Amino acid sequence: MTVPVVTSQISARQPLSRRSLLRSGLTAGVAGALAPLVSACGGFGTSGGGSGKLVFLSTQFNPIEEGQRFREILTKAGVDTQYVPMDTGPFAARLNAELQAGKPTVNVIGGLYGQLAPFAPGRLEDLSDVAARLSGRGYDREVLDLAKFGTDRTYFIPWMQATFILAASKKALEHLPSGADVNKLTYDQLLAWAKAARSANGKPVFGLPAGPKGLLHRFLEGYLYPSFTGGQITTFRSDDAVRMWEYLRELWSVTVRASTNFEFMQEPLASGQVQIAWDHVARLTEAPTNTPDGFVMVPAPSGPKGRGYMPVVAGLAIPKGAPRQDEAKKLIEALSRPDIQVDVLRKNAFFPAVKASIPADLPPGIRLEAGAVTAQQGASDALLSLAPVGMGARDGELDTVFKNAFTRIVLDGEDIRRTLDRQAKELQRLLDEAKAPCWRPDAAVAGQQCKVA
Amino acid sequence: MTAAGTAAPDRAAAPDAGVDRAPLARRRRNRMLVQVACLAITAFMAAPMYLITLAAFSTRESLNAFPKSFAPADVSTETLRSFLGATGVVPSFLNSLVVGLLTLVLSVAIGTPAGYALARHVFAGRDAYQLFLLFTRALPIVVLSVPLARFFITAGLSDTVLAVALLHTALALPTTVLITASIFTAVPRDLEEAALVFGCTRASAFRQVVAPLALPGIAAASLFTFVLSWNEVLGAAVLTLTNRTLPAQVLGSLQWSPLPYRFAGGFALLVPALIFIFVMRRYLLNMWGTTLR
Numbered sequence: 001m002t003v004p005v006v007t008s009q010i011s012a013r014q015p016l017s018r019r020s021l022l023r024s025g026l027t028a029g030v031a032g033a034l035a036p037l038v039s040a041c042g043g044f045g046t047s048g049g050g051s052g053k054l055v056f057l058s059t060q061f062n063p064i065e066e067g068q069r070f071r072e073i074l075t076k077a078g079v080d081t082q083y084v085p086m087d088t089g090p091f092a093a094r095l096n097a098e099l100q101a102g103k104p105t106v107n108v109i110g111g112l113y114g115q116l117a118p119f120a121p122g123r124l125e126d127l128s129d130v131a132a133r134l135s136g137r138g139y140d141r142e143v144l145d146l147a148k149f150g151t152d153r154t155y156f157i158p159w160m161q162a163t164f165i166l167a168a169s170k171k172a173l174e175h176l177p178s179g180a181d182v183n184k185l186t187y188d189q190l191l192a193w194a195k196a197a198r199s200a201n202g203k204p205v206f207g208l209p210a211g212p213k214g215l216l217h218r219f220l221e222g223y224l225y226p227s228f229t230g231g232q233i234t235t236f237r238s239d240d241a242v243r244m245w246e247y248l249r250e251l252w253s254v255t256v257r258a259s260t261n262f263e264f265m266q267e268p269l270a271s272g273q274v275q276i277a278w279d280h281v282a283r284l285t286e287a288p289t290n291t292p293d294g295f296v297m298v299p300a301p302s303g304p305k306g307r308g309y310m311p312v313v314a315g316l317a318i319p320k321g322a323p324r325q326d327e328a329k330k331l332i333e334a335l336s337r338p339d340i341q342v343d344v345l346r347k348n349a350f351f352p353a354v355k356a357s358i359p360a361d362l363p364p365g366i367r368l369e370a371g372a373v374t375a376q377q378g379a380s381d382a383l384l385s386l387a388p389v390g391m392g393a394r395d396g397e398l399d400t401v402f403k404n405a406f407t408r409i410v411l412d413g414e415d416i417r418r419t420l421d422r423q424a425k426e427l428q429r430l431l432d433e434a435k436a437p438c439w440r441p442d443a444a445v446a447g448q449q450c451k452v453a
Numbered sequence: 454m455t456a457a458g459t460a461a462p463d464r465a466a467a468p469d470a471g472v473d474r475a476p477l478a479r480r481r482r483n484r485m486l487v488q489v490a491c492l493a494i495t496a497f498m499a500a501p502m503y504l505i506t507l508a509a510f511s512t513r514e515s516l517n518a519f520p521k522s523f524a525p526a527d528v529s530t531e532t533l534r535s536f537l538g539a540t541g542v543v544p545s546f547l548n549s550l551v552v553g554l555l556t557l558v559l560s561v562a563i564g565t566p567a568g569y570a571l572a573r574h575v576f577a578g579r580d581a582y583q584l585f586l587l588f589t590r591a592l593p594i595v596v597l598s599v600p601l602a603r604f605f606i607t608a609g610l611s612d613t614v615l616a617v618a619l620l621h622t623a624l625a626l627p628t629t630v631l632i633t634a635s636i637f638t639a640v641p642r643d644l645e646e647a648a649l650v651f652g653c654t655r656a657s658a659f660r661q662v663v664a665p666l667a668l669p670g671i672a673a674a675s676l677f678t679f680v681l682s683w684n685e686v687l688g689a690a691v692l693t694l695t696n697r698t699l700p701a702q703v704l705g706s707l708q709w710s711p712l713p714y715r716f717a718g719g720f721a722l723l724v725p726a727l728i729f730i731f732v733m734r735r736y737l738l739n740m741w742g743t744t745l746r
Contacts (some may be wrong), residue, residue, distance in 0.1 A: 018476075022668055022669065022672050023668075025672070025732075043544075043548045043551065043613060043614030043693070043696030044544030044545070044547045044548050044696060045541075045544060045695055045696060046540070046541030046545045046548065046695060046696060046702050047540065047541055047694075047695045047697075054467075055694060055695065057694065060705040062709045063706055063710035063711065063714065064536065064539045064542075064703065064707075064710055064711045064714055064718075065535075065539075065710065065711070065714065067539075067540070067706065068539050068540060071540060076488045082695055084694050084695060085706060086690065087690070087706075089595070089687075090690040090691050091689065093595075093598040093599050093602060093691045094602060094690075094691050094694070096599050097599045097600075097601075097602030097603040097604060097606060097691070098597075098603075100599070100603050101602075101603045101606040101607050103607070103692065105611070105612065106694070113597075140617055198502055200626045213708065264711070266711075267711070267712055286711055290513075290514060385727075
């Protein structure tokens, strides 16, 4: 931008001195800054919309491509909307600031249950009327209960859901232990499989997303703990839990060491560095894109107490006092249409929250996932387990307790019993502060605070 | 003449007869070590840039290959093009540019007089004041973000480029003031006094004598400001919704994006900063030269 100005001045007056160069540079800079200011003080729109459109702030579909695809889907909703994806931190900060200032500009918010919970119920609009109009859509009862936050009103409308499954390269299937059905694995068979695959390859090929932004804590909270102990919080330091951690240590010994760097398992799976992996469905979809026939996706394994699995629920809500609520409700209802929710599945790998028939012509990764997700939910020994409920702002800290236990026991090799006792105290402190009742798979008693046994 | 004539064959015959060559050898070795260190540092800086550029121009298939190759296998601009074509990337680039230049102008306009005052006038509590200036940077923006956003919303400035520029000006001012103060200290007071003797007013002495001498340093300080504004993410992310700067628009999302996008985004963020540094590098040295004196 400054270059043409500089050269023209050089040719006009010689000699080229540092001062003249700087002076022309500064002039051009000032002119450049002022010119667009005069025309538009606000700036250039970056969410594909002008003024007059609804603002839909969300923590989902942050990746550029996903956001782009969701904007396309939004055009079918029939409500003019600009989609603004944001990271969790800025999302909460922005929403807090708007609510405190008493001038919300955001019309609709979308986020995972744990991201909406800090604002509920006091700072979200009551959406019971929308929920009543949508009652015929076939929502999951459990999920609808979540949206009530212990009241009899509904504060968010379930938007979409996801879960975690196992993905494996077909090359790894030949190392399956004899008699094992890959669709009905047990954790012991998974361990034997990972061991056999390691000896065949000369190096480990089982991977876990244990990186800084990986979702390993969900593997502990929603898969290993329920499967081995039948609980998540109450059984945190039980004898079953000790056996579970011993198992995980053994599994880790046949796990790819680079796992502590993995955040999305689709990349190491696609590159072949990892052949068997557990992760969030949306973080596995890309793995089979180039080699659709090279992969299988299967339900998570089962343990002594059942096949623990964790659904991830995202919801739509309206901040308290937001403008244009009628249009916002119309948008929420449109996004709850089965055809739009199937579109989201097709493009962005999040499963419908409403009852919808899953079409056959899905992309390879999503088709594989759909089979595994249905099989996992429908398994006879399925044991549903929720991500922390009612912890409010303490949500992330609870996850940290599980992550710390992993670091200490598995990575640092500390004593299991002692570490669990210490982490259990921390866990109890968080539960005391939040005064939260237990959630599934632990038995929930309304009004009674959850206790680590 | 003759002495030199006889000395030369002497030296050729017996190289170290009577001459201590150790200092020369040491100097040579040191010089070589400096060169090696320079090369190592350059490689340290250049290697990631090279790898980012390489990855940004590769196809998705070659990015997924394992192990990856260090030489360009197949050049493709596909990811980069789809990155630049995504909603909001180009407008946010322009927003970043406007915010950066506005911040630059505002912080120079406010910071330079303050720096001049610090350099030329002795007043009670000057040192404490200089230290105190830095405290504005001691508070992390995470702590400030909610009250800040709330303030801008109440003031009706929320979601504008101007709001972000004001925030960045506030963030940049301490460094601008301190850098310009040291630059003005380096301009001899005698020159200014001489100008006054020869009939300049305080203002014209500043304009005609001090300012030209300090200009390169001020330019370098403003480069600093621009880069700070260009790289700031969190404040910009909280203050804007639909008129975002490039880092606010893409940096938050890049960490969740598939690898090809991270590289394309990294490349897009890297290039403007590199161009800026190349244009200004001479003045950067100038700034360090004066402040270190």
